[in-house]
Amino acid sequence: MKKYVLIGGSIATEGAIEGILSVTKNADITVICGEKRPLYSRPLISYALEKKTTDDKIYFHGEDYYEKKGVKTVYAEASAIDPVKQVVLAEGIAYPYDELLVATGSKPFVPPIKGLDGVTKKHTFYTMDDMLALRADLEQGGKVLIVGAGLIGMKCAEGVKEYVDEVVIADMAPRPLPAATTPEAGAIVEERLSSIVDFRLSAALDHFDGNKAVFGSGEEVEFDVLVLALGVRPQVALLKEIGAEVNRGIVVNEKMQTSLPHIYAAGDVVESYEAVGENKRLLQLFPSAYLGGKTAGRNMAGEESVFLTDIPMNATVLFGVRITSAGLFVGEKTEVTLGEDYRALYTEGGRINGFILIGDSARAGILTDFIRKKRPIGDMDKKELLAGRDLSIYPAEERKAALGGKYEI
Amino acid sequence: MKRIYVREEWCLGCRLCEYECAYANSGIGNIVLALKDKEIDPNVKVQTDGKITFAVSCRHCDEPLCISACISGALSKDETGAVTVDRSKCVGCGSCVMVCPYGAVRITKEGTANKCQLCMNNTFGEPLCVKKCPNGAIVFEEK
Secondary structure: OEEEEEEOOOHHHHHHHHHHHHHOOOEEEEEEEOOOOOOEOOOHHHHHHOOOOOHHHHEOOOHHHHHHOOEEEEEOOEEEEEOOOEEEEOOOOEEEOOEEEEOOOEEEOOOOOEOHHHOOOEEOOOOHHHHHHHHHHHOOOOOEEEEOOOHHHHHHHHHHOOOOOOEEEEOOOOOOOOOOOOHHHHHHHHHHHOOOOEEEOOOOEEEEOOOEEEEOOOOEEEOOEEEEOOOEEEOOHHHHOOOOOEOOOEOOOOOOEOOOOOEEEOOOOEOEEEOOOOEEEOOOOHHHHHHHHHHHHHHHOOOOOOOOOEOOEEEEEEOOEEEEEEEOOOOEEEEEEEOOEEEEEEEEOOEEEEEEEEOOOOOHHHHHHHHHOOOEOOOOOHHHHHHOOOHHHOOHHHHHHHHHOOOOO | OEEEEEOHHHOOOOOHHHHHHHHHOOOOOOHHHHHOOOOOOOOOEEEEOOOOEEEEOOOOOOOOHHHHHOOOOOEEEOOOOOEEEOOOOOOOOOHHHHHOOOOOOEEOOOOOEEOOOOOOOOOOOOOHHHHHOOOOOEEEEEO
16 A cells, blocks of 8 residues: 655645545555644634634644545654655654655744844734634733734634734835735725724834843834744755755745655645736645645546646735735736725736735635636726626627536636 | 436426425424414525526535535435434535525524525425425426
């Protein structure tokens, strides 16, 4: 029986298990999980903190699910991949493989900051253990400073507000969600949320003086609990050490193969081929991790499978404000404001590059499909596309075939 | 698997499917009590391209993008191949809405995702939109 070893504890590994088992039931699968818990959905930690879901609902499946499928789980850190095709754990135990998946994800990036050692309650926010440690501190109340107003920092803030009243969010950027929004959309988010959280924007952190942050401008913020949400970095060490091709993330082809034989990679750790800008970059998105993992799994089990069209996308709700986006915010901009809702479409050469919607996102997936498939928009009215997209915007023959069951869009 | 298919050339645009769907999923045993004076939010929606009308509901795709994007595990495929939603798990992020190329998943006013589940989750056990379509424009069959 072919031996599969999968390193990683979240959705890419889950996708790979599904991929392998969709090809063969005759598989010896071992999952090596550095986190001491079954495979779970990392984006759910903010929802668990916020009590929008419960701690037990973060797992993809119940514990017996994997056993029933014959999947073994080892709760330990992988320390090396050796040349005789085995994964070695810190304690020296080795797991030989025929095919290996590296889905080691990311680690929060913590730059050296003067005085950080002197901060008593400090956290990052990436794993379930991070969330539990933060929650324990929050239950004692106090004032919270979050450094980093990206998606992780902002979702964390939403959870934090369940426990404390005073939350300061600081970022070097001039607006919240600098990477996931446009200046216009970011300004709307800032305006809607500024009565809930205390933003300190265009604020470069200089150092800590005990439980006090000092910014470049000289401004000082005192806090009881600190969260650093300054982005994440792919955990590429295992593969880098054995000479795999690595840029900012692990380099893989469309089958999710690394440059080394019988070794695949998927999830936050890889560079994706981004189909709008047509370049390789870190996307680090949940659907990409799942689909990449599934593609890897199928190829590992011997069925040819490719993962071609990956694009940036995000859907979230922050303090009741729904933000949905896909693609790139480049090209000609068309904006529509409908009551409380703001929508912008970015087009170029008769195609949609991207969109961002604040508020109602109904049927947004149709626009996403246009981006992903590079569908021509012809003479369609761009404001109409933002206002009332439905199946009528697809070519009539294609729509008829899709509804009639002869084809999937 | 058996799926709902639309024969759009037969659709009258009467929207009876929308009302039957809302009734089927209301949990109320009488169509008048279920729908009278209520705004409906059905899992099937009649759309038009200006020339022809067609009823749109979940296609229960072989490779559903909604499931690939679902961060909460609320969306999954059951043993028959139908894409189902466990609304108690849904956190309402709208990732499914962001990726469904049919626009067939939505976030309801309760803040969680909902979609066609082929009436397998209600007392009817067969799609009521199909059963009640007066012109045979919606069918439930294996293809």
